[in-house]
Each structure stands twice: as C-alpha cells, then as structure tokens.
Amino acid sequence: MWPIAGASKAKRLKWGSPQNQISWAYMKQLREKNSSMRVYDVNPYVEVYQFRDHLYGLFNQNCDGAGDVWMYLIKGPEKAMLVDTAYGLGDLKGLVDEITGGLPLIVVNTHTGPDHVLGNVRFDRVYCCDIEEQNIRNKCKPGAWDYLFDENGANIWLDFDRKDLPEYRDYELVGVPNGTTWDLGGGYEVELVWTGGHAAGHAMFLDKKGRCLFAGDDVCSDVIGCGGGPRPGGVNNQYCNLTTYRDQLAKLCRRLDEFDYIFPGHFVVNLENNLLLNILETLNEIIADPECYDYSVEHAGGQGGEKKVRMHKFVKGFGTIAYSANGVYPPEE
Template identity: 60%
Template sequence: MYCHEYDYEGVRNACRPGAWDHLFDKSGKNVWLQFDKKDLPAYRNYELIAVRNGCLFDLGGDYQVELIWTAGSTPGHSMYLDRKRRHLFAGDGVSSDAIGCGTGFSRGGPYGQYANLVTYRNCLTKLVGRFDEFDYLFPGHYMVNLENNVLVEILNAVNAIIADPEKYNYKVEQGGVHGTKRAVMHKYVRGFSTIAYTEDGIHPPKG
C-alpha cells in the first residue's frame, strides 16, 4: 500500500486490529450504517510505503497514474491523476456534501502544519493550472464524474474564506474528541457544495 509521506504515520497508527471499533456502540450496532460487525474482513498486516508528491505509478505499457499532493483534510492527502483516461481521483479533497479541508482535524499530529485551508488553496491553485491534463473528477464520496471546472469554484470559495473568515454562510456546533464541541463554519461553493472550516483550520500554525 502506498501513501504520501506526510500521511505515513497517521495511516500506520490507524490501520491496526480494532481500528473500526469506534464505529460501533456498546450493543454492537454501527453508529452510521446497518451491518454486522462480523461481516468486516479480518485484519491483515501489510507493507506501507511512503512516497513523495509527483510519484508515478507505472501500470504497464503507457498507463501511468500520478500522485498529486493536495493537503488539507489530512497533511498528506493526495489526488491521483489517471493520465491515460484523463480522470482525476480526488478523494476527500472534493465532495458534493461538504469539503472538510479546513477543519484542522490532523493539526496536532505528524506534519499537522499542512492540514489547513491555506495549504489546500496553494495545492489547488497548482492543480487548476493543469486543466489540460484531465477532464473529469471522481471524488471519494457522493457525486462523481464531475467536470474539471468545479475546481475553479472550489478555489474561489477557499480564497474568499482566507480573505474574510467571518463571511460564512452558516455555522453549526459539532461534537469533537472527548465530547467537546466546536463551531464549524460553512461557505457555499457556487453550484456545488460547501467548504467546512474552523477558526484554527484556516492558516498554518505560527512559529
């Protein structure tokens, strides 16, 4: 299994026996979906390999897939460009529900200084400059097969947040770790979804 080097420790620490236990309540019921815990595949150890931005995976012949670093939701979040079919697999960096690239969830972990909207904006700006390399996006959740111009609308919304974080469209209180609550702001992406962010998830930490 491969991942960006900035996510190596996070993935390594999360993928272990019992990793899914937090998804079930005390009675064994899933907190989001309905399925039996016994249906989950048994844990198997695997080799995890850290790679850098721009890593090319050669699938044979002229088929190559490129890892493109797009930090935000995690320090090492990456998208994958299928060069042959001109498809971009966007993971959590694009979502028709809410794009949580400014919530600061990974801030305290390894390379947590990259889990913020400013870093996401910088990565996204470079990606928009490569429109001639892909036509459609396939996010990790909800709507797929999106035209590439949705990235421009996302970038516009992110820039608006960075310029004035107080001009959000709505705010919700969400439960956090250990039962604490925090305010999560949402900014509309024109014709698409929202950007979710918190006060400490916009800029990299100082110092």
C-alpha cells in the same frame, strides 16, 4: 433522507450528520436506476458501477454514520490500480480480481480515514503520500473496527455480518513523495498529487490516459471539510488547513488540460474539471476574510464534548467548504 433501495447486502440503521438534498437525490437515482450497476457474489456488500471502459466505481455504504464512500478501480493494459480500500467489508481482494481478471494490482490511499484505509489489511502492499504514512499507520491498527459496535456487540450504524470485516494483519505501507507515478502498462500513467487540506498528506490521483482525477475528500458535493485544523494525535498537522490546500490546488488548476473529469471519494461523481476553479475562488475568499462564511454550525466535538463552531461557505454551483477558526492558516511556528 428517505431510504435508498440499493443492492448491497448491508442495510442502514442510522445516520450521523444528514447529507444535502442534491447529494442524496443523486445517490438515490444512481443506486436505484443506473443500468451498469452490478453486485458480485464474491462480495455482496459492494455495488460496482462501470463509469468508463477501463474505470469502475466500487460503492460502499459507510460502516459508521458518515457519508457513503467510493473506491475506484482502474484497469490498465498490464496492471490495475485500486484507489482507497474502505473498511474492507467482504472479500475486497476477490472482487477486484474478478473484475480485472486477476491483473497485478497497485493499491493506493488518498488519506487517513477509517472509510478509506481500514481495508488495507486485505492487501499485501499499499502506497500513500509520505506525509500521511504515519497517520495511516496510527489509524489502521488492531481494534480499529471496534467503534462500529456497541457495548453488547451490536452494530450501531450499518447492519452487516461482523465476520465479514477483516481482522488486522500486518501489511506493507509505502509512503512515496508528491509526483510519484505508476505505469499500468504501455505508458498508462497515474500520478500522486499531494493537496493537504482535509488531511495532512491528502493526495489526489491523476489518471493521465483516462483523463480523470480521483480527488478523495478534498472535493465533495456535500461538504468539503478541508479546514478542520490540526487533528489530535496526527503528524504533519501544519498541512491541515485551507491555505495549504489553496496553494496546492492553484498548482493543479494550471494543469486542467491534463484531465476532464473529477471523481471524489463521496457522493456526486463525474464532475467537470472547471469545478476546481470555483473551489479555488472560494478558498481565496475565505483566506482573505474568514468571516465571509454563509452560515455556521455549533456542534459537540473533542475531548469532553466541548462545543465547536464550524463555518460553511458555498462554492458556486456546488456544496460548501467547511472550516474552523484554527483551520484557515498554517499554525504559527
């Protein structure tokens, strides 16, 4: 993972787990050579890429050692939508307003995760899947950013000015059911599609007019971690497994005529819709035989740092699906 000469003000200090070669090479080429990339004065931490006339990718280096994260901004005829809020580093609201010309804004979350929800406090109202609402409340709270710094207050993973992180403030988080649709004006509809898997209430967002699917962390060119099993302290943990994701993805695969491209929350974007069929095929193989994995990795995790094993199976032409022993099937009632 040789350094990428990106344009963000933030600079990487160290990584956690390394990314695969394909994802890293893609991000290096994109960040160093893409002609649409722009950094706005209002927020020098975010690299803005214009992927369509109406669609912008807002690239953020992850404030911890995990993979860098995408937010997406859709400009409709009358309103705009922001998918995920990252850590809220810099003036995120000011950046969005400058890009959209001050259009009324709808903000949504794909799932719980500090790199997807801690920027919520930059906005007055945020929507999410109702299954995930309490998990997001438990994550986006006072002190949520403290783990980014050591005992002396120094940055651990990413070099940035601490004053540019937001401070927690109360905001309105609205949980909505699967299938909720927002109109950005003139019939420009975006639909919440619940998928489970990576998180209990993980949701994708289907831009019907732009024919794009914003897939969060349930699609990733590096590792699709949709089989982690119940998350400590989480609610609706029965949905954090491959079987739930497989069942919901099967429904989505019957709707491939409604979108053409997939924009995940990390790494390679603008993927063709038929990738979901390959992911579905791999999920079915694992569920039929959890021992069919291609390789496994032992790592420290959980309380006391006990060793855990994470299995990986390759998706045809893509990265891997990662799962643990308790993350294949729903827990027994």
